[in-house]
Amino acid sequence: MLKMLKTLLAGTALLALSAGAASAQISGDAVKIGVLTDKSSLYADVAGEGSVVAAQLAVEEFGGKVAGKPVQVISADHQNKADISSNIARQWFDTEGIDAIADLVTSSTALAVQEVARDKGKITLISGAATSKLTGDACSPTGFHWTYDTYALAVGTGRAVVQEGGKSWFFITADYAFGQALEADVTREVKAMGGEVKGSVRHPLNNSDFSSFLLQAQASGAKVIGLANAGADTTNSIKQAAEFGITASGQSLAGLLLFISDVDSLGLQTAQGLSLTTGFYWDMDDETRAWSAKFEKKTNRKPTMVQAGVYSSVLHYLKSVEAAGTDDGVKVAAKMKELPVKDMFAKNGKILANGRMIHDMYLARIKQPAQSKGRWDYYDILRTIPAAEAYQTAELSGCPFTKK
Numbered sequence: 001m002l003k004m005l006k007t008l009l010a011g012t013a014l015l016a017l018s019a020g021a022a023s024a025q026i027s028g029d030a031v032k033i034g035v036l037t038d039k040s041s042l043y044a045d046v047a048g049e050g051s052v053v054a055a056q057l058a059v060e061e062f063g064g065k066v067a068g069k070p071v072q073v074i075s076a077d078h079q080n081k082a083d084i085s086s087n088i089a090r091q092w093f094d095t096e097g098i099d100a101i102a103d104l105v106t107s108s109t110a111l112a113v114q115e116v117a118r119d120k121g122k123i124t125l126i127s128g129a130a131t132s133k134l135t136g137d138a139c140s141p142t143g144f145h146w147t148y149d150t151y152a153l154a155v156g157t158g159r160a161v162v163q164e165g166g167k168s169w170f171f172i173t174a175d176y177a178f179g180q181a182l183e184a185d186v187t188r189e190v191k192a193m194g195g196e197v198k199g200s201v202r203h204p205l206n207n208s209d210f211s212s213f214l215l216q217a218q219a220s221g222a223k224v225i226g227l228a229n230a231g232a233d234t235t236n237s238i239k240q241a242a243e244f245g246i247t248a249s250g251q252s253l254a255g256l257l258l259f260i261s262d263v264d265s266l267g268l269q270t271a272q273g274l275s276l277t278t279g280f281y282w283d284m285d286d287e288t289r290a291w292s293a294k295f296e297k298k299t300n301r302k303p304t305m306v307q308a309g310v311y312s313s314v315l316h317y318l319k320s321v322e323a324a325g326t327d328d329g330v331k332v333a334a335k336m337k338e339l340p341v342k343d344m345f346a347k348n349g350k351i352l353a354n355g356r357m358i359h360d361m362y363l364a365r366i367k368q369p370a371q372s373k374g375r376w377d378y379y380d381i382l383r384t385i386p387a388a389e390a391y392q393t394a395e396l397s398g399c400p401f402t403k404k
Helices: 002-023 048-062 082-095 107-120 150-163 177-192 211-220 232-243 260-266 286-299 305-324 329-338
Strands: 031-037 069-077 100-103 123-126 143-145 168-174 196-203 224-228 252-255 275-278 361-366 379-385
Touching: 031 048, 031 082, 031 305, 048 069, 048 100, 048 286, 048 305, 069 082, 082 107, 100 305, 107 123, 107 143, 107 177, 123 305, 123 329, 150 177, 150 252, 150 275, 150 361, 150 379, 168 177, 168 211, 177 196, 177 224, 196 211, 211 224, 211 232, 224 232, 232 252, 232 260, 252 275, 275 379, 286 305, 305 329
Parallel strands: 031 069, 031 100, 100 123, 123 143, 168 196, 168 224, 224 252
Antiparallel strands: 275 361, 361 379
8 A cells, every 4th residue: 555655656746747847848937029119219100019919919819828828928119229129138038038029120129139139049030120131141040030121122122123214223321230231232133134323322210301312312313212211211201302303303212111101101192103012911812901900900000011020920939839839949940940931921931041031022013092992002012022032042141050
């Protein structure tokens, strides 16, 4: 009897240890996702609170739990500053048990946070930042770049404008990592297709007066003025170019990164006819329309491609945590690269070794006012840019750990 009791006690202890080991696979008994974004400045409409809502929608769709543990979403405003974003990331990782950071609009903040996350073996799910450096020489084994990048924008809008006769360019460029990368990638495309770049000028982030920059562009005689900026910087550039009569005098504008929120701000009368490259449009099909209706119910706006990308990246992260049975960043990253990406945002996406999620992109043109059926009916999709054409291979990206 005593021997049987000892055996039962030993078995119970072993089961308890096994259960403890299993539950320890999810640190802190919860999976925690931080949405680090711009809530108060020029990218607030592009990302901001809408990105937080998008992450929450992904969690709700997944059932609120992963691997039997609750999923929590918190958020913060990085103010578009690299030092603030990296400090928040360290605090989140070290004291608040954050497992993954999503969005990271603004390339400088994304580069800073990805470096912190790399050192700590944590996941970054970058949707809002554009610089192709994130999966190039600044890549991370646990870093993922989701929605678009400067290479894809150059292949889309840059190539299309040159094909339509825009052979000479002058750039008005945001003076930080994103703008510089976008100018470089579009310059490469323009020159590869026999075009020329007549010059460029750089402006500070979140600028209000573009008069001197536009006058330099006008004086260059370039056929195309490439706007290598985003958000309010782009809308201000376009509005002021119209005031100066630049397009009326024969030069054209190329908005190299435009969002549906920008078009809504500009109005179709001002934005009509501009070409753009996008990774998402709410009115693509029944699935995008259904998800966008859920988003609009919570925000009173249609989603930008950044916000849709946040949803997709968080959903894929949760699927990968479930499949891996752990929130360990290195193990989850490996599972993320193994699983296909299939949701309303990316129908046949896949993640390359450098963390670049490749998916189809779309070349669009902004409708004339008479063509639109109402607010948010802004895009004509001209063609699909296949994923393999839109993005660089991992081997050519410059990512150190993917070089053969």
